[in-house]
Amino acid sequence: MQAMLNPMSRGPTVAAMALVLLLTGVSAPASWAHHSQSEFDSKLVVEVEGKVTQLDWRSPHARLYVDVVGENGEVVNWNFELPSPVTLMRRGWKRDSLKPGDHVKVKGARARNFPTIAYANAIRDANGNPLFTGVTHIYEPESDAAGSKSP
Numbered sequence: 001m002q003a004m005l006n007p008m009s010r011g012p013t014v015a016a017m018a019l020v021l022l023l024t025g026v027s028a029p030a031s032w033a034h035h036s037q038s039e040f041d042s043k044l045v046v047e048v049e050g051k052v053t054q055l056d057w058r059s060p061h062a063r064l065y066v067d068v069v070g071e072n073g074e075v076v077n078w079n080f081e082l083p084s085p086v087t088l089m090r091r092g093w094k095r096d097s098l099k100p101g102d103h104v105k106v107k108g109a110r111a112r113n114f115p116t117i118a119y120a121n122a123i124r125d126a127n128g129n130p131l132f133t134g135v136t137h138i139y140e141p142e143s144d145a146a147g148s149k150s151p
Helices: 007-034 085-090
Strands: 040-056 063-069 075-081 103-111 117-125 130-133
Touching (some): 040 117, 063 103
Antiparallel strands (some): 117 130
16 A cells, blocks of 8 residues: 555656657657658669579568679679568468579569669569569659649
8 A cells, every 4th residue: 555655656667658658659650661662763664584592581571682694794683672471471472482593584663772672573484474463553653744743
């Protein structure tokens, strides 16, 4: 009964609750910001063909690495961001859906500041069969001839 009458005995509990609320308020906007696709430019469409070097199966996004032979014969390792492993599993993928050495064709939106990083929009196998299609659409209004933005 003595503890209930003493307001100072609740001090640590109130401080702990305030800290939890503060951290929750800070972490929510951070998680929303993560899902911005502003790093990628949907107008910088890339289409490459090459051999898988790695499928990195981890959250928040899986990543696909593909060795592509450039026009000058130099091999460039492309880094493609994919949806989360959970989303891929819902679409029928498994950790070994793509293995090192598999031949793929990948189409995506290139990163604005990194020429060999892109967000994969479509992946096809060596025979042209779709392995993955569709991601969240990146909305960027087109300009008409007069320079005004379309709705």
